[in-house]
Amino acid sequence: MPELVVDADGAGLRLDRFLQKALPGMPRSHVFKLLRTRKVRVNGKRARPEQRLASGDRVLVHADAARFEQDRCRPLGRATRMDFSVVYEDGQLLVVSKPPFQPVHPGAGHAADSLIDQVHAYLEVPDRPAAFRPSLAHRLDRDTSGLVMVGKDAATLRALGRMLKAGEVSKRYLALARGVPRAREGRWDLEVQRRDIPGAKKSGRGRADAPGSTLYRVAAERSLRLAGCRPLRISLLTLELLTGRTHQIRSHLLQAGHPLLGDRRYGDRELNRKLRAAFGLERQFLHAYRLELAHPATGKPLALASPYPDDLRPLVEALRLGVPA
Numbered sequence: 001m002p003e004l005v006v007d008a009d010g011a012g013l014r015l016d017r018f019l020q021k022a023l024p025g026m027p028r029s030h031v032f033k034l035l036r037t038r039k040v041r042v043n044g045k046r047a048r049p050e051q052r053l054a055s056g057d058r059v060l061v062h063a064d065a066a067r068f069e070q071d072r073c074r075p076l077g078r079a080t081r082m083d084f085s086v087v088y089e090d091g092q093l094l095v096v097s098k099p100p101f102q103p104v105h106p107g108a109g110h111a112a113d114s115l116i117d118q119v120h121a122y123l124e125v126p127d128r129p130a131a132f133r134p135s136l137a138h139r140l141d142r143d144t145s146g147l148v149m150v151g152k153d154a155a156t157l158r159a160l161g162r163m164l165k166a167g168e169v170s171k172r173y174l175a176l177a178r179g180v181p182r183a184r185e186g187r188w189d190l191e192v193q194r195r196d197i198p199g200a201k202k203s204g205r206g207r208a209d210a211p212g213s214t215l216y217r218v219a220a221e222r223s224l225r226l227a228g229c230r231p232l233r234i235s236l237l238t239l240e241l242l243t244g245r246t247h248q249i250r251s252h253l254l255q256a257g258h259p260l261l262g263d264r265r266y267g268d269r270e271l272n273r274k275l276r277a278a279f280g281l282e283r284q285f286l287h288a289y290r291l292e293l294a295h296p297a298t299g300k301p302l303a304l305a306s307p308y309p310d311d312l313r314p315l316v317e318a319l320r321l322g323v324p325a
Contacts, residue, residue: 002068006057009132009154015042016049018059021131025071034061082118087147087304092297093160094119094134094150097306100283103142119150132157138164138171138244145309146173146288151296159296164244170292173239173249174219174308174324176285176315177258178268180235185217188252192245195265213242214252219324226274234261238324249286260284261315279314287312289323 010018019031019040034040035049039062042051053059061068083102088095096119098104104115116136125133137149137160149169151157163169191211220236235258239249250266253259259267262275263284275281291304307323308316315321 002061002063002065004059004061006053006055006059007131008055010053011055012154012158013053013131014049015040015047015051015053015059018053018131019061021133023068023071034063039063081113082122083113084115084118085306086122087306088302092152092156093295094123094152095291095304096148096150097309098140098145098148100143100145100309100311104136104139104148115148123152137161140288141247141250141286143283144286144288145306145312147171147291147304147306148288149291156296163293163296167242168293170290171241171244171288172290172292173241174285174287174289175237175239175249175253176261176321177235177237177253178232178261178271179258180221180233181216181218181237181256181258186215187242188214188216188256190214190252190255192248192251193255194247194251210245211243212245212248212252214249215240215242217324220321222319222321224319226271226278229274232271234319236319236321236324250284260286275315279318280311281315282311285312285315 004018004022006018010022013021016031016035019026019035020028023031032049038046040047041060042053042057044058044060083099084096086094087097096115098115102113102115106114106117119134119136123134132154134150134152135157137151137157140146140148149160151160160169189211217238218235219238222234222236224232224234226232237258241248247266250260250263254266261267261284262272262281263286264272267284272281287306287308289306289308291302293302294300295302305323308321
């Protein structure tokens with residue numbers, strides 16, 4: 001009967017997650033059927049899906065050997081280009097700057113060129129399945145650019161997850177918004193009203209998600225002139241997430257009365273049309289530009305930054321925007 005030995009990267013995983021990672025070609029339904037019918041043993045004993053594994057554990061699977069090898073060795077997708085830039089790298093941690101319009105994980109229309117696919121190609125991660133593959137510690141929206149952390153090993157990834165949850169990583173964003181907040185700095189504690197849920201736009205409000213907290217500061221004020229419009233007051237904001245809800249920044253800015261320029265889902269449609277015509281702005285002006293943290297393995301302080309990406313530069317240069325500290 002086929003057997004898998006748990007290595008250091010697989011230690012601490014639930015049995016069901018370990019099997020899904022080690023057997024990427026096996027349908028999830030088959031994995032759970034094996035577990036449900038007690039056809040998986042750990043160190044000779046029957047095991048439950050939620051059992052945590054330790055390094056050196058031997059996982060015996062009652063399955064057809066030929067099919068098992070096929071599920072274990074099925075080739076994975078391989079990216080053929082590298083759209084991101086490397087900001088920091090050592091043996092445990094990789095920090096990259098994601099370009100706009102690139103999803104962080106595979107999806108419709110992006111079978112092998114998502115950020116994680118390209119990271120795996122860059123790191124020359126073998127195509128053979130394993131209990132652990134370098135993984136993103138957090139996400140950015142497809143149309144948001146900027147810094148993303150990657151754990152190269154399981155221990156680093158777990159440490160990053162703990163640090164993010166404990167608020168020990170400072171993630172700051174640059175946002176260009178309509179209008180200027182009355183208080184030049186403060187905190188928004190608001191529910192996240194998501195508009196990416198089917199039918200949410202019809203309600204005009206969006207589906208209420210869990211509350212979130214966002215710190216903001218006005219870094220600059222400008223007057224924007226567009227054809228056929230009166231001068232428009234806009235503000236460059238630095239934003240720091242205290243919670244990491246999906247679409248949190250975009251929803252909070254809309255609720256505060258200062259929607260992101262270029263945001264097709266939460267912004268001003270007519271203003272966005274004029275920004276596309278004048279500056280080629282095809283997405284929300286939102287960039288994850290700074291990360292500050294203690295290195296998860298060494299404790300060394302890290303302060304990392306990413307400059308404005310090329311697609312935002314026409315507007316940046318027209319408004320003479322600098323990069324806040």
